[in-house]
Amino acid sequence: MAFTLYSLLQAALLCVNAIAVLHEERFLKNIGWGTDQGIGGFGEEPGIKSQLMNLIRSVRTVMRVPLIIVNSVAIVLLLLFG
Amino acid sequence: MPGPASKRRIPVSQPGMADPHQLFDDTSSAQSRGYRAQQAASGLGYPATSTLPQAAFLADPVSNMAMAYGSSLAAQGKELVDKNIDRFIPVTKLKYYFAVDTVYVGKKLGLLVFPYLHQDWEVQYQQDTPVAPRFDVNAPDLYIPAMAFITYILVAGLALGTQDRFSPDLLGLQASSALAWLALEVVAILLSLYLVTVNTDLTTIDLVAFLGYKYVGMIGGVLMGLLFGKMGYYLVLGWCCVSIFVFMIRTLRLKILAQAAAEGVPVRGARNQLRMYLTMAVAAAQPLLMYWLTFHLVR
Numbered sequence: 324m325a326f327t328l329y330s331l332l333q334a335a336l337l338c339v340n341a342i343a344v345l346h347e348e349r350f351l352k353n354i355g356w357g358t359d360q361g362i363g364g365f366g367e368e369p370g371i372k373s374q375l376m377n378l379i380r381s382v383r384t385v386m387r388v389p390l391i392i393v394n395s396v397a398i399v400l401l402l403l404f405g
Numbered sequence: 406m407p408g409p410a411s412k413r414r415i416p417v418s419q420p421g422m423a424d425p426h427q428l429f430d431d432t433s434s435a436q437s438r439g440y441r442a443q444q445a446a447s448g449l450g451y452p453a454t455s456t457l458p459q460a461a462f463l464a465d466p467v468s469n470m471a472m473a474y475g476s477s478l479a480a481q482g483k484e485l486v487d488k489n490i491d492r493f494i495p496v497t498k499l500k501y502y503f504a505v506d507t508v509y510v511g512k513k514l515g516l517l518v519f520p521y522l523h524q525d526w527e528v529q530y531q532q533d534t535p536v537a538p539r540f541d542v543n544a545p546d547l548y549i550p551a552m553a554f555i556t557y558i559l560v561a562g563l564a565l566g567t568q569d570r571f572s573p574d575l576l577g578l579q580a581s582s583a584l585a586w587l588a589l590e591v592v593a594i595l596l597s598l599y600l601v602t603v604n605t606d607l608t609t610i611d612l613v614a615f616l617g618y619k620y621v622g623m624i625g626g627v628l629m630g631l632l633f634g635k636m637g638y639y640l641v642l643g644w645c646c647v648s649i650f651v652f653m654i655r656t657l658r659l660k661i662l663a664q665a666a667a668e669g670v671p672v673r674g675a676r677n678q679l680r681m682y683l684t685m686a687v688a689a690a691q692p693l694l695m696y697w698l699t700f701h702l703v704r
Contacts, residue, residue: 326581326582326586327578327582328584328585328588330585331585331588371600371601374599374600374602378600
């Protein structure tokens with residue numbers, strides 16, 4: 324039961340890294356999750372798949388630079404304190 | 406397009422409700438007058454009498470000025486903090502959740518343990534803002550979850566102590582573990598609400614309040630487990646699990662499901678089905694977490 328807040332932060336960092344690593348051209352387009360394939364007209368209900376694709380695209384755009392900083396801090400902390 | 410559940414408006418002038426917009430009682434009339442008079446008298450007394458030893462220090466003009474300057478600096482700093490604190494912590498919004506009184510707490514605790522006879526689960530509205538918790542037992546509050554969380558940590562320490570497994574850092578570990586699970590729950594529910602595109606007025610703080618109600622059942626279970634062993638623990642925990650399940654379903658149904666479905670009429674359509682599954686999943690996660698966070702405390 325050693326589930327501390329710090330391990331939660333580490334898990335969140337790893338998840339965001341995983342989302343940021345998905346490559347637009349080589350991977351997402353091939354499984355039909357590219358950002359230009361999601362727009363389905365102006366119906367009122369976007370649907371889960373297009374919401375997910377929007378979420379992935381926004382996370383990748385917004386978190387690109389902060390992730391560099393947070394990853395460096397995490398690496399330094401892990402090296403120093405294990 | 407189905408909008409959020411209709412808000413019941415109570416008439417503005419209602420006897421017995423002083424002013425619903427006012428969150429806390431106004432106690433500034435009688436006592437502080439006497440206090441202020443006392444303060445003025447003692448303030449006037451200082452420079453006049455030089456019999457007290459402190460008066461000699463204050464009579465010196467330089468230190469007088471220094472004191473005045475220091476107090477004006479402090480007042481400026483306080484103003485600055487007051488102006489900017491609202492950007493980081495929504496203090497005024499938080500105050501709403503702590504506007505409770507004893508009657509409300511008693512009724513809410515009873516509702517958490519026995520929600521089966523309560524008929525009307527809608528929150529009353531007063532001119533588009535929800536009424537403060539002390540005036541409506543259905544409104545969410547943060548007082549009970551906060552107190553229950555702290556009591557849970559203390560009861561966990563007590564349980565560990567009776568089994569000779571206690572050490573002070575274990576308390577911190579329990580606290581951060583429970584907080585981490587709470588944060589994880591909130592993030593998971595917010596994510597699924599976003600994916601299912603629910604138009605709801607359920608704020609994050611509301612969600613934290615609802616998720617914090619399960620600590621009440623956990624405390625009851627662990628205390629019974631301490632007194633009566635595993636049998637008592639399972640009985641009380643089982644009862645509280647079912648109660649929290651029913652409570653969460655009845656509360657969240659009004660917030661997440663559309664108007665028609667909330668009134669019990671089954672509405673067809675994939676979206677409402679998804680919303681129903683989401684509500685059931687959130688409610689079902691509560692008993693699971695209640696068991697997960699307490700079973701290691703009762704031997």
